[in-house]
Amino acid sequence: MKSPLSAKDFEAPIVRESVAELVVRRVLDMVKAGVLKPGDALPPERDLAVTLNVSRPSVREAMRGLTVLGVVRTRQGGGAYISDLSPDSLLGPIQFYLSLDQTNIAELYDVRMLIEADVARRAAVNITAEALAKLEESLAKQQDTVSDPIAFRNADFAFHELIWIAAGNAVLKRIGESLNVLGLEFRKRASETPGVLEQSLRDHRALLDALKAHDPEAAARAAEAHMRNVYRSTIKQGIKAEEE
Template identity: 35%
Template sequence: MPAYPNDSSAEIAASLGTLEAGTAVSGVAKALLEIFTRGDIEPGTRLPPERQLASTLGVGRSAVREALAALEILGIVHVRPGSGTYLRGSASELLPQTLSWGLMLDEPKTRELIDVRGALEIYAARLAATRMSDEELASLGARVEEMRASVDTLERFVEADLQFHLELARSTDNSVLLDLLQSIRSLLRVWVDRAVQEPAEALAAIEEHAAVHAAIATRDPDAAASAMALHMNTAARRLAGALE
């Protein structure tokens, strides 16, 4: 889990204005999303406390609490008990979230997104085989070990999985591919978080990631693409199970 050193509560609070009566939870979520997706707030920034947000927006604390809970489910913020609520991703990750609620209710589109993600991940693995540095390869292997160490803590396991794919995409030196994968991952975030629920599923996913890492280490694009294709096939089945 990444560290969250930034604290721009005053900046965020100053960006908010009082909401119109009756907007409640959806209004709070929309107001926060508008600030987050502008790109001015860095990932890891701590949000103002619930009491301050409620006062600034002119709503009850329960509305703020429910809105933050919804944003956490979608992967936009991360709540650390006893510490506060933090912005989780970058602007490129968060922009698609304004569409997430409606999209995730549409099962056919979600399944189509899963297909597109698989194709892009396979292409990313092919590029990474020849473009990933030795340092990046070592870091990718460390993510696999983090997954092994987190089998009994699914939240940490999912985070290590996310970072594995993010680091792989970054190593392609293709910003368009990276943004596309981040966007799709954001839209699928709820289902990705639910896809692995049993230790046996986690262990299978670990071996798939280890195989991808090993294939990339051979610097063979075909081998890397093949290993990722196998992973995406079983990952798609797990996601489909979460949808059902």
């Protein structure tokens, strides 16, 4: 027989959402349902308050929260709209969290190693001759831009994007994309350090060779080794920055 409830069962307080939190939830639900789409303008603050039957200060607080989340952007001169909902827009709060402690960065790259290895494993099975040709073109661009960190990072993203697509899983592609964006801010300083981009170029060549051979395990090992090298150079520059 189930034991009767005790006083301890009621010790946890009931958490009540503020009106502003309810407004945030309503807007997020509308975005999820496709009622609000990227670029859509939101009604003026006054109209929103009337429509939702809440106070204008509650709407104002909700808009600030949605802006921090990257879901809403404000225009100069007034007005708010739904952002493009890209990883760049939505990952700001996580990026801030990662910047608080190097342990967080280590865990980010631990996840990247797992994800990129599995992506490479799947891509080695599914990749087409056309995609392999595009990867060769991307690698050639990286070779040409090895002295230009910004151009190299763009070519690097394009290279990985081709592999995410070749893996044949839209969710994995989105995750890989998001993790790449999260790591980029910490990667910028490292990419300007002599020898780092050359190492990435060698890593990419090894990964592409494994994909060409359609060898899933070799591709996974190459992707994991690449992420490990990226992490090492990134964390090394982070330590140097703290010492300066």
